[in-house]
Amino acid sequence: MDLILFGPPGAGKGTQAKILVEKLGIPQISTGDMMRAERASGSELGNKFAHYMTQGLLVPDELVLELFAQRLEKPDAKEGAIFDGFPRTVDQADALDAILSKLGRRVDHVIALQVPVESIVERIVGRRVCLSCGQTYHMRYSPPPPSGECVSCGSTDIVQRKDDTEEKVRTRFEAYEENTFPILAHYEPTGVVEKVDGLGEVEDITGRILSALGKN
Ligand code: AP5
DSSP states (O other): OEEEEEOSTTSSHHHHHHHHHHHHOOOEEEHHHHHHHHHHTTOHHHHHHHHHHTTTOOOOHHHHHHHHHHHHTSGGGTTOEEEESOOOSHHHHHHHHHHHHHTTOOOOEEEEEEOOHHHHHHHHHTEEEETTTOOEEETTTBOOOTTOOOTTTOOOOEEOOTTOSHHHHHHHHHHIIIIITTHHHHHGGGTOEEEEEOOSOHHHHHHHHHHHTTOO
């Protein structure tokens, strides 16, 4: 199954993707996580990503597409994948359709998480992330343990992302509205788009997604 988890910054794409990996047995492909890993390596490509990401702007398509195509070729994505934060532009959606088509596949589902902008700002500003394993926390809804150790890997490197300020979130939301939202109209004619309420308990939202996928 090839599934796009779609939604604005902070909609819960990463949170749900990590749970769905277990439930569906296919990997999460997050272009944002891949770019942060490249940045952490200190490579020239990582520095190019940083230039855009720290401003809350989209990274140019040509840089994203090469990274994405290389990841999709890995054996664990042979039976499908959960696309988190990709595609971000209609051109990226066209490229994804072409890459999948060559593999005899197509986008089977687009799950569009619906979250109002006020909740997005609160979620993003309160987010903390484990630098070691990527586990996500929220200072109000799911705080890290008092010991400061990550529940998944024990690391104490739990930080706020540099683009998780209120100012940057608003820029990211504008980029979403202008460039990413039109992707829904790209996929709607093929009947694969399901709108899912993204507010409420994390496990309730997972249940709604699985229902939309016909999995429970
Ligand atoms: P990326 O890393 O993809 O960020 P994003 O799309 O802005 O999404 P987020 O990771 O911020 O949010 P999310 O929906 O995953 O929410 P989460 O589950 O963490 O991209 C970052 C940057 O990289 C972009 O700005 C761009 O520069 C670049 N980039 C990446 N991909 C690109 C591409 N394809 N093309 C061009 N540029 C690209 O949840 C958020 C918070 O809410 C967490 O704290 C979580 O604990 C909490 N939360 C989750 N669910 C709930 C709930 N039900 N109730 C309460 N709190 C909740």
